Amino acid sequence: MTDKTKILIVDDDISFAEGLADVLTEKGYETIAVNSGKDAVEKTGEISFDVILMDIKMPVMNGVETLKQIKKTSAKTVVIMMTAFSVEDSAKEALQNGAFGCLSKPVDIDKLVEQIELTKEKGILILVIDDDPGTRETFKDVLEAKGYIVSTAATGEEAINLVRERPHHILFIDMKLPNMNGLEVYLAIKEINPKAMAVAMSGYYEEMKTFISWALKKGIYTYLNKPLDMDKVLELIEEIIRKIKREW
Numbered sequence: 001m002t003d004k005t006k007i008l009i010v011d012d013d014i015s016f017a018e019g020l021a022d023v024l025t026e027k028g029y030e031t032i033a034v035n036s037g038k039d040a041v042e043k044t045g046e047i048s049f050d051v052i053l054m055d056i057k058m059p060v061m062n063g064v065e066t067l068k069q070i071k072k073t074s075a076k077t078v079v080i081m082m083t084a085f086s087v088e089d090s091a092k093e094a095l096q097n098g099a100f101g102c103l104s105k106p107v108d109i110d111k112l113v114e115q116i117e118l119t120k121e122k123g124i125l126i127l128v129i130d131d132d133p134g135t136r137e138t139f140k141d142v143l144e145a146k147g148y149i150v151s152t153a154a155t156g157e158e159a160i161n162l163v164r165e166r167p168h169h170i171l172f173i174d175m176k177l178p179n180m181n182g183l184e185v186y187l188a189i190k191e192i193n194p195k196a197m198a199v200a201m202s203g204y205y206e207e208m209k210t211f212i213s214w215a216l217k218k219g220i221y222t223y224l225n226k227p228l229d230m231d232k233v234l235e236l237i238e239e240i241i242r243k244i245k246r247e248w
Contacts (some may be wrong), residue, residue, distance in 0.1 A: 006048070009021050010054040011033070011055040020053070023109060024113075037062065051078045052079045055083065056090050063090070067097055071097065079098065079099045081102040091192075125148075125150075128140070129153045130152070130153075130177075133154070151168065156182075159173075159185055169196065169197065171199065175208040181208075197243070202223075205225060
């Protein structure tokens with residue numbers, strides 16, 4: 001790396017922060033570790049960081065409060081939250097206040113590096129939620145060929161975890177899923193990322209029409225019948241992107 005990505009690690013666990021800094025330094029990043037929210041705010045006032053990795057649960061000033069303070073003076077700095085605890089509300093609040101994503105501890109280094117590199121991407125992130133592997137593969141093949149960044153999930157639970165980890169701009173949600181139906185998945189994701197734009201889809205319209213109707217009333221952008229015409233899907237994505245960019 002010629003211009004090294006500057007990373008600030010914020011965690012009250014000193015050994016964890018220093019250990020993570022060492023690992024990321026070995027991978028070619030420029031890292032600094034601090035051990036409190038106060039120190040993080042001060043350090044971001046002195047140095048411009050590309051990415052901040054921050055623990056949610058810290059004494060005195062927790063990660064969410066620190067995030068809010070940092071965003072006041074450095075709105076474009078990417079912040080990725082980390083947590084070893086079940087702090088659902090705190091994670092949602094962090095994402096709603098501009099965090100890029102939220103990773104669980106112990107941190108998977110490969111996933112963390114992928115996340116750091118993803119912050120450099122300026123493209124549209126698309127999440128396809130469908131229990132049919134053929135549909136997921138078709139979306140991934142067609143959309144990645146057009147330059148989109150695509151994630152897939154087979155269940156609502158998997159999708160919700162992915163949305164916590166990174167912000168997806170466009171969602172394609174099958175209405176008939178195991179355990180959680182598409183409407184339930186959509187509402188859960190909107191709590192985490194209110195700006196996400198979603199498209200409902202189903203091959204069982206008559207069976208799912210009540211959920212589809214409610215989904216449209218709750219803000220889903222539109223509905224598509226299966227089998228899908230991927231040319232029309234691509235046109236729809238371009239339409240949604242134009243709408244998203246008008247709102248950015």
